[in-house]
Amino acid sequence: MNKKYRNNLSWIYKIGTSVSILFILIATIENIVSKSAANTVLKPSYESNTRLNFVEIMKGCILFDSESTYYLSMIILVLTPNIVIIYLTYIYFRDKNYLMFMLAFMTMIIIVGTIIFGIT
Amino acid sequence: MCEIIVLLMTGFIVGILGHLLGIGGGVVMVPVLVLIFHLPIHIAISASLITVVATSTAIASTNVAKGIVNVNLGMLLELTTVICAVLGSFLSLTSSENILMFIFSGVIILTAISYLRNVNVDDVYNAKDYVNEYNSTVFDNNYYDERIGENIYYKVRRLPLTIIISGVAGMLSGMLGVGGGVLKVPAMNLISKMPIKVAAATSNFMIGITAAAGSIVYILYGKVDPKIASLMVLGVVVGSKFSIKRFSKIKDSRIKLLFVIVLTIVSLQMLLKGLG
Numbered sequence A: 001m002n003k004k005y006r007n008n009l010s011w012i013y014k015i016g017t018s019v020s021i022l023f024i025l026i027a028t029i030e031n032i033v034s035k036s037a038a039n040t041v042l043k044p045s046y047e048s049n050t051r052l053n054f055v056e057i058m059k060g061c062i063l064f065d066s067e068s069t070y071y072l073s074m075i076i077l078v079l080t081p082n083i084v085i086i087y088l089t090y091i092y093f094r095d096k097n098y099l100m101f102m103l104a105f106m107t108m109i110i111i112v113g114t115i116i117f118g119i120t
Numbered sequence B: 001m002c003e004i005i006v007l008l009m010t011g012f013i014v015g016i017l018g019h020l021l022g023i024g025g026g027v028v029m030v031p032v033l034v035l036i037f038h039l040p041i042h043i044a045i046s047a048s049l050i051t052v053v054a055t056s057t058a059i060a061s062t063n064v065a066k067g068i069v070n071v072n073l074g075m076l077l078e079l080t081t082v083i084c085a086v087l088g089s090f091l092s093l094t095s096s097e098n099i100l101m102f103i104f105s106g107v108i109i110l111t112a113i114s115y116l117r118n119v120n121v122d123d124v125y126n127a128k129d130y131v132n133e134y135n136s137t138v139f140d141n142n143y144y145d146e147r148i149g150e151n152i153y154y155k156v157r158r159l160p161l162t163i164i165i166s167g168v169a170g171m172l173s174g175m176l177g178v179g180g181g182v183l184k185v186p187a188m189n190l191i192s193k194m195p196i197k198v199a200a201a202t203s204n205f206m207i208g209i210t211a212a213a214g215s216i217v218y219i220l221y222g223k224v225d226p227k228i229a230s231l232m233v234l235g236v237v238v239g240s241k242f243s244i245k246r247f248s249k250i251k252d253s254r255i256k257l258l259f260v261i262v263l264t265i266v267s268l269q270m271l272l273k274g275l276g
Helices: A003-033 A054-062 A066-094 A098-119 B002-021 B026-036 B041-066 B071-094 B097-118 B159-176 B181-191 B196-220 B226-246 B253-275
Strands: B141-145 B150-154
Touching: A003 A066, A003 B002, A003 B041, A003 B226, A054 A066, A066 A098, A066 B041, A066 B071, A066 B196, A066 B226, A098 B071, A098 B196, B002 B026, B002 B041, B002 B226, B026 B041, B026 B097, B026 B159, B026 B226, B026 B253, B041 B071, B041 B097, B041 B159, B041 B196, B041 B226, B071 B159, B071 B196, B097 B159, B097 B181, B097 B253, B141 B196, B159 B181, B159 B196, B181 B196
Parallel strands: none
Antiparallel strands: B141 B150
């Protein structure tokens, strides 16, 4: 793998981690400045045993709800390695390395499939 | 406020321990969250998985740029590992807490044994063994070793066995929230004959993807506390960065032995809690 691709991969990791940490810091500040925990729009979903609702998270983020911002930071962090897989799939295809493309593509399909299966 | 400080400090300590002892942190974090914070084990596992993703991405950014990671081999092994991690996560969600604690105590003992075996062994620098090897398949590779100032070529051997072990590591990762490096690194180093530096870097690269795939299941099924997970991530990242700047890796075998004893006690506590 050439240096340009390696640097791009490194930047994906750096951006993903930095943005996620930034959102954690924002959420922590929101949590500290909020008067009480009762202000939170979103409760930890395991308490109510319901599945995650992305629309609720985005609504909460707009309303400066710390719980939703924590969720968003977590989702960004978890999606970072998946973006790496998507980028690898693209560069293998571009370089006509079809064996590696198939491996990366199948890994990507499993992860995307899991997300779709989980949502539906 | 107090809760935030306690969680950040816990993450910070786990981050320092992870760097000093060369472990991902899952083996320490899950028992801490279960035994000290009295959290449900599924919540502890998901928090641990998300923290593993954070530590992996933070380290992988450097290793990938330097070309130490064997990305092609990582992708080959990752296919099996991701499938097993997703299956492991589903299995974990359908398993009772007692069974998970029972399995986790076994994994802690496995980590302790692997650590005990390495207590009296110095870090043997074996890169020279690979100097005369030549690239022949898409998985064979080379990297520039800063310590000896030359490119080290290596040939990847006995892949099927490493793929199987990697799959088992993925299953454990998804089920228990550990990185699985304790299985992957020895498999790549001892079975596939990769230099230890490449094995560790490739394992770390893979751990991030595996943990991300596993944690997606927990997130989608709402088995996660975002506040706990995020604060632990922050603590662990700051802790590991602090440790990298302040301390070098501990060489004293007595401290490693102490860690083995602590792991054994934690394992027994998990076992007792699992037995009810």
